[in-house]
Each structure stands twice: as C-alpha cells, then as structure tokens.
Amino acid sequence: MSAEPNAYAGHQPRMREATLLDRTIAHGGVMSIALFFIVCCLFFSVTTNAFLTAPNLLNIVRQSAPLLIVAAAMTFVITTGGIDLSVGSVLALTATLSAASLQAGIPWPVAILMMLALGALVGVIQGYFIAYERIPAFIVTLAGLSVIRGFALLITGGYSIPIEPTSPFVAIGRAWVFGIPAPALIATVVLVIAYIVFNETHFGRYVTGVGANAEATRRAGVDTRRIILWVYVLSGMAAAAAGIILAARLGSGSSNAGQGFELDVIAAVVLGGTSLFGGRGSLAGTILGALTVAVLANGLILSHLSPFFTPIVTGFIILVAIWLNFRLFRGGARGR
Amino acid sequence: MTDTSVSRVRMTGISKRYGALQSLDNASLDLKPGEVLGLVGDNGAGKSTISKVLSGAVIPDTGTIEIDGRTVSFTSPADARAARIEMVYQDLALCDTIDVAGNLFLGREPKRRLAGVPMLDKTLMHARARDMLSNLGIVIPDTRMKVENLSGGQRQSIAIGRAASFNPSVLIMDEPTAALAVAEVEAVLELIRTVSKRGVSVILITHRLQDLFLVCDRIQVMYEGRNVAERRIEDTNIEEVVNLIVGRKFAARSAGHPAERSVSA
Numbered sequence: 233m234s235a236e237p238n239a240y241a242g243h244q245p246r247m248r249e250a251t252l253l254d255r256t257i258a259h260g261g262v263m264s265i266a267l268f269f270i271v272c273c274l275f276f277s278v279t280t281n282a283f284l285t286a287p288n289l290l291n292i293v294r295q296s297a298p299l300l301i302v303a304a305a306m307t308f309v310i311t312t313g314g315i316d317l318s319v320g321s322v323l324a325l326t327a328t329l330s331a332a333s334l335q336a337g338i339p340w341p342v343a344i345l346m347m348l349a350l351g352a353l354v355g356v357i358q359g360y361f362i363a364y365e366r367i368p369a370f371i372v373t374l375a376g377l378s379v380i381r382g383f384a385l386l387i388t389g390g391y392s393i394p395i396e397p398t399s400p401f402v403a404i405g406r407a408w409v410f411g412i413p414a415p416a417l418i419a420t421v422v423l424v425i426a427y428i429v430f431n432e433t434h435f436g437r438y439v440t441g442v443g444a445n446a447e448a449t450r451r452a453g454v455d456t457r458r459i460i461l462w463v464y465v466l467s468g469m470a471a472a473a474a475g476i477i478l479a480a481r482l483g484s485g486s487s488n489a490g491q492g493f494e495l496d497v498i499a500a501v502v503l504g505g506t507s508l509f510g511g512r513g514s515l516a517g518t519i520l521g522a523l524t525v526a527v528l529a530n531g532l533i534l535s536h537l538s539p540f541f542t543p544i545v546t547g548f549i550i551l552v553a554i555w556l557n558f559r560l561f562r563g564g565a566r567g568r
Numbered sequence: 569m570t571d572t573s574v575s576r577v578r579m580t581g582i583s584k585r586y587g588a589l590q591s592l593d594n595a596s597l598d599l600k601p602g603e604v605l606g607l608v609g610d611n612g613a614g615k616s617t618i619s620k621v622l623s624g625a626v627i628p629d630t631g632t633i634e635i636d637g638r639t640v641s642f643t644s645p646a647d648a649r650a651a652r653i654e655m656v657y658q659d660l661a662l663c664d665t666i667d668v669a670g671n672l673f674l675g676r677e678p679k680r681r682l683a684g685v686p687m688l689d690k691t692l693m694h695a696r697a698r699d700m701l702s703n704l705g706i707v708i709p710d711t712r713m714k715v716e717n718l719s720g721g722q723r724q725s726i727a728i729g730r731a732a733s734f735n736p737s738v739l740i741m742d743e744p745t746a747a748l749a750v751a752e753v754e755a756v757l758e759l760i761r762t763v764s765k766r767g768v769s770v771i772l773i774t775h776r777l778q779d780l781f782l783v784c785d786r787i788q789v790m791y792e793g794r795n796v797a798e799r800r801i802e803d804t805n806i807e808e809v810v811n812l813i814v815g816r817k818f819a820a821r822s823a824g825h826p827a828e829r830s831v832s833a
Binding site: 428432433434437438441443444445448449450451452453454511512523553 | 657
C-alpha cells in the first residue's frame with residue numbers, strides 16, 4: 233500500500249539549528265540601539281575635536297553613572313511588566329537626606345547605609361501594594377513619585393543643603409581611582425552584577441517568567457509575588473545609590489534634583505529593546521540605551537548646539553529605534 | 569506503592585465558588601495507583617477546576633484532599649509539586665520569551681555554585697532537556713529556541729514533556745491532545761499507557777471520547793460542578809458517555825455508528 237515511500241523519507245529536516253543571523257535578528261532590540269550608539273559616537277567624533285578624548289569619555293560615564301545604575305534596576309522592573317515612576321523622587325529624597333544627615337554629624341558610612349535602607353523601604357512599601365494588593369504599578373509609583381518628592385521638599389523647605397567639601401563623602405562623586413572616576417567604577421560594578429543576576433540566576437529567570445506569563449510561573453511553583461516585591465526593592469535601592477552619588481558629586485543635596493529623571497531612565501531601558509509589556513529584557517541593551525542618551529547630551533553641547541536639542545533628538549531616536557526594531561528585526565517582536 | 573487498597577488521591581467534598589458561579593459543588597475524585605481516570609463533562613462542568621485544585625493552582629473553599637492516605641492542604645502549586653503531582657494545563661502554561669530548556673525546568677532549574685553564589689546551570693539544563701525530549705520522542709532541534717517560535721503541537725509537546733519528566737506520582741492532563749496531529753496523539757496515548765504501567769496515576773481530561781476508550785480504566789462524568797456518574801471502561805460505551813455528559817438521551821452522531829460500538833457494550 234505504500235504508494236510513494238519517497239514522499240515520506242529522505243527529506244532534510246525542516247527545522248534547523250539557529251544560525252548566527254537568526255540569533256542576531258532575535259536580539260534585534262540590542263542590535264538597533266548598538267547601531268544608533270555607534271552612529272552617534274562616529275558622528276560626534278568627526279564633527280567635534282573634543283568628543284573622542286579620554287577625559288571627555290570618562291566624564292560621560294561619570295555623569296551618567298546615576299542613570300546607568302537606576303536603568304539597570306529599572307530593566308528588572310520593566311521586564312516583569314511593571315514600571316517605577318518614583319525613582320527620580322527617591323533620588324531627590326536620598327540626596328537631601330544624605331546631606332542633612334551629614335550636617336547632623338552622622339558618620340558618612342552610616343549615612344550611606346541609612347539611605348540605601350530608606351530606598352529599600354520605599355521599594356518594600358510600593359512593592360507590597362503592587363505584588364500583594366495588586367494595584368497597578370503605574371498608579372502606586374505615581375503616588376510614590378508625588379509623596380516622596382513632597383517629603384524631600386518638606387524636609388528642606390525647597391532649599392538645597394550643602395555638604396562639607398572636606399567630608400570623605402564627596403569622594404564617592406569626585407574621586408578618581410586608577411584614573412577612573414569613582415561613580416563610573418560604582419556603575420560598572422553595579423552593571424556587571426545586574427548583568428549576571430539578570431541572565432545567570434534563578435531570580436533573573438523568574439523576573440522574565442513573571443513578565444512573560446505570570447500565571448504559568450506561579451503554577452511552576454515560583455512565589456511570583458515575592459519576585460515582584462524584590463524588583464521594586466532593587467529599584468528603590470538603586471535610586472538611593474544614585475541620590476548618594478549625585479549629592480556627593482554636586483556637594484549638596486537638592487530637593488529639586490532628578491525632576492524627570494524617571495523618564496530618562498525609562499527611555500534608556502526602552503531604547504535598549506526591553507519591552508514595556510514585560511517578558512523581554514536586555515541589560516546589554518539598557519547599558520547601550522543609557523550611554524546613547526548620555527553621548528547625545530554631551531555631543532550636542534560639544535557641537536555648540538543648544539543643550540535643549542537633547543530631549544528633541546532623544547525623543548526621535550526612541551521612536552526610530554523602536555520602529556527599526558519592529559520593521560527591520562521582526563523576529564524579536566513576534567506576537568507583540 | 570502499588571498497593572491498590574490505598575488511594576493515591578482521594579478528594580472529597582470539594583467546593584469552590586467564583587463570585588456568583590458555584591464552580592465546584594461537593595465534588596469528589598478517587599484515584600488508585602497506576603490507574604488512568606478519564607474526566608469528562610461539558611464546558612464549565614468543573615473538570616479543569618477540580619484538577620487545578622489537585623495541582624495547587626486553585627485553593628478550594630471546602631473539602632479535603634488525601635494523598636496516599638495522608639491529608640494534605642496545598643496552599644500553592646509548589647506544595648503540589650513537592651507531593652509529585654504534575655499537570656499539563658489546558659493553556660499549556662508556557663513562558664513565550666523563555667527558551668525550550670528554560671520552560672521544561674521552570675521552577676526547578678538546576679543550580680551550580682560560582683564562588684558560593686547559586687546560578688543557573690544552563691549547560692546541564694540544555695543537556696538534560698535534550699535527553700528528556702528525545703526520551704519522549706519529541707523532535708525539537710534546538711533547546712535554545714524560544715517557545716514563541718514553535719508550532720502549537722511542539723508547544724503542547726513541551727508542556728507534556730515538562731509534566732512527565734520529573735518522576736510524577738500523579739499526572740493530570742487537561743486536553744493534552746487538542747493541538748496535536750494524528751501521530752502525536754498516538755504518542756501521547758502511548759505515553760499515558762507507559763507511565764501508568766510504572767504506577768503513575770493519570771487523570772485525562774479530553775473531549776476526544778474515543779481516546780478515553782483506548783487508555784482509561786475508569787470514567788468520571790461531571791455536570792455543573794458535581795459528580796454525576798462513574799463507569800468502569802469495560803461497562804460502558806461512547807453513546808452512554810455522551811448521554812451522561814449532556815444529561816439526557818441524545819442520539820449523538822459523534823458517538824459513531826451503533827454497530828461498531830456493540831463490542832464494548
């Protein structure tokens with residue numbers, strides 16, 4: 233009865249192992265931002281003399297350290313399908329409180345630990361309402377944005393609090409270690425740890441799982457609520473660290489610091505190819521996204537253009553990068 | 569444990585209400601070691617809900633669950649997994665953006681320690697994932713592929729492979745063959761026979777009534793959240809099962825030609 237045996241046998245398998253091109257397309261988000269980053273760097277290298285010099289490049293990393301640190305934590309938050317709008321306010325609160333506590337004579341290491349604990353506490357409170365009370369993250373952290381900024385203003389009365397320039401605290405923002413600025417070193421350490429945690433640990437895997445299919449992850453025996461709580465603790469602590477670094481670099485704590493900072497952070501993360509719908513995150517993309525934003529701001533100033541071009545250009549790049557992502561690198565965008 | 573006097577699973581008086589809907593109303597379920605139970609009923613009869621109660625995904629309002637004679641109370645799917653109860657969910661419960669191996673091991677990824685810090689052992693995961701899939705005859709060329717890029721049949725195979733590969737004592741399958749092609753359905757039925765011979769108890773929920781007669785020892789019929797009937801497979805036929813499901817005499821064409829069924833009647 234086997235009329236055409238050859239019709240059943242002798243085929244090449246229809247599925248093949250993923251090739252390099254497949255993998256490139258699957259990481260389309262990172263590829264398109266890498267492209268933008270390189271184009272920006274080349275453009276400013278050619279059009280300005282000062283851009284491609286070691287001091288300038290180190291300065292870029294030094295200034296973007298708070299952005300890089302918070303964007304790394306925000307990648308975890310957004311990958312779970314959440315958002316944290318309160319990071320700019322937490323940055324302002326910890327910047328002012330670290331200045332205030334140094335003024336009150338608290339030793340600087342204790343002040344740093346207190347600020348990190350405060351950031352974690354903010355994260356626990358917001359994370360509790362999001363994970364256990366199931367209030368949308370946008371609403372909880374929008375409330376947080378308002379309340380926390382309010383506390384910062386209330387404590388300072390709107391003035392900025394100076395930090396003694398002789399305090400060892402300012403070294404966190406100003407010191408150079410082995411020819412590298414301290415904030416850049418701190419940011420690098422944070423990024424390396426974040427990269428490993430995101431890609432190589434169970435926690436990172438469950439963060440992606442919660443964003444991809446929270447119910448499936450729960451049914452697999454994972455305590456998804458604890459995972460969600462933890463990502464907000466991480467973003468709270470990262471924002472506190474950013475506040476400390478900023479206060480140390482500027483030598484004062486201002487309650488008006490970090491206005492709109494949360495939007496820069498979210499822009500950097502989204503530029504890097506992390507999906508706002510959750511389930512798809514890339515720390516490599518986030519680093520490139522944050523650096524692109526920083527390079528743009530720096531390069532436009534060096535080109536003697538108005539710094540007010542920065543938000544305009546950044547906005548366009550967000551749109552074009554995401555558009556490229558959808559059109560050119562379709563693989564990664566399937567079903568979303 | 570092949571002592572058939574003690575039930576592997578005994579669920580009694582299980583009730584669950586979702587707002588206005590009484591999803592389960594004093595339902596019960598009994599399952600012997602190595603037994604294959606077919607759970608049938610119309611949509612909304614409570615089949616999926618009672619199986620989710622057993623897998624820990626749904627917490628019942630009332631009722632008791634005994635596993636091997638010991639009363640248990642599952643507060644999360646992790647508890648049920650610890651009791652070696654595995655389930656293939658109707659919606660498959662896969663994470664689209666995680667790769668094949670990651671989905672197979674979701675929730676119990678192998679650890680390795682790097683400077684004392686526990687990390688995912690991806691090498692071991694992929695190696696064991698390949699073994700698991702080939703043991704079950706599932707063809708997926710690359711365990712690094714993301715699940716979203718697979719076909720419906722492949723996705724279903726992965727959900728089945730995940731539930732069957734971790735030495736379960738109870739295997740619950742909710743519509744496991746819905747997206748499968750003919751040969752793949754045969755493979756799943758064969759898998760059910762194999763694991764039940766090893767002493768694994770199986771609960772099979774399906775609308776393909778002919779499959780029940782190929783693998784099940786017993787059929788339990790549910791109707792609007794209650795148990796309405798129970799039959800040994802050798803004492804019934806498709807026509808009777810159809811009538812029990814819809815709750816009245818029903819000359820169902822899907823029950824097939826009467827002459828072909830008279831053997832089992």
